[in-house]
Amino acid sequence: MRFNIIKTDGNARAGFIETSRGAISTPAFIPVGTQGAVKAISPDELKDLGAEIILCNTYHLYLRPGHETISSLGGIHQFMNWDRTILTDSGGFQVFSLSALRKIEENGVHFRSHIDGSMHFIGPKEAMEIQSLLGSDIAMTFDECTPYPSSYEYTLKSLELTIRWARRCKEFISSEFVVRSSGSLITQNSKLKTQSLFGIIQGGMYKDLRKRSIEGLVEIGFDGYAVGGLSVGEPKEEMHGMIYFTAPLLPADKPRYLMGIGDLKDILIGVDAGFDMFDCVMPTRNARNGTLFTSRGKISIKREEFKSDRGPLDPDCGCCTCRNYSRGYLRHIFLSKEILSMRLNTIHNLHFYFNFFRNMRKFIIKGKFVEFKSRWEAIL
């Protein structure tokens, strides 16, 4: 994986990440395909919208249909018919947020599946093995995302464990062999060797612990650095403070990834601080709930005022939803719970997000990011 910054404007950066599957313009928005599908939209449509990278969830794909099944079907790209870059998370976040009955030990976590109640174990070794067999282009280290609020003592203990897990992930991905759970050894093929690994910074809302986490991970050395454990219920000011605190401590020559942050106002803060990558379910989930992003702010399509509205959803948008359907129709199919409503709304919201990112990048390149940021802060 290569990363080139072509222009900085203040701390905002415009660049390219290159993987063996193609280039990703940064700042980049990463749509979330939790179960190996970005909800309501096909890979071809995603490409037409301009998606260059998507995220798939290791935890969900491990539980169903299983990483070995996906591997036997040709790996995650072939399985879901997406030939561009795929980033897999490590499963850590979901193990800690979705499953009941967790028991943490040095080697990983015992947890109960949220689907059928069966018991499982994932640690750094298992997380790397699963992501290797899925065959993603960018893998993430296994981490514990501490809830908000967490005590200083707990957060410290947790982040030290997360650093030890990160080291084991790095050792494992660097080794020549993938150890399968059955105990047999398989040689990594050349495709798997192209898998990059990002480390995840934790440390809760404590600045000295965030710094400690960054130092520990940078010492190990990763292809990119992600900040996790934000947007977990803390006040916005605290989150923004931590975004501005962590970014300059991360290596400047590696991609910086702000995990799970998708509110456009927060993305402006993230880019302003110097982050390059963002993932969130917000545009797709909001679309299915009838909340749509427009050049004049967010609207809820179910509102009575749109009942007889012949106009497009967003007069400034060129997506196929806005070119072909009225607000009155979009309101009707939303209230009627038509599947088409989810599809048309998702196409529009993703188009809006990609357009936002493309324009933001142009403004960074022109040295006018501040203008872009203040214009959108007034609208959002």
Ligand SMILES: [Zn+2]
């Ligand atoms: Zn549109």
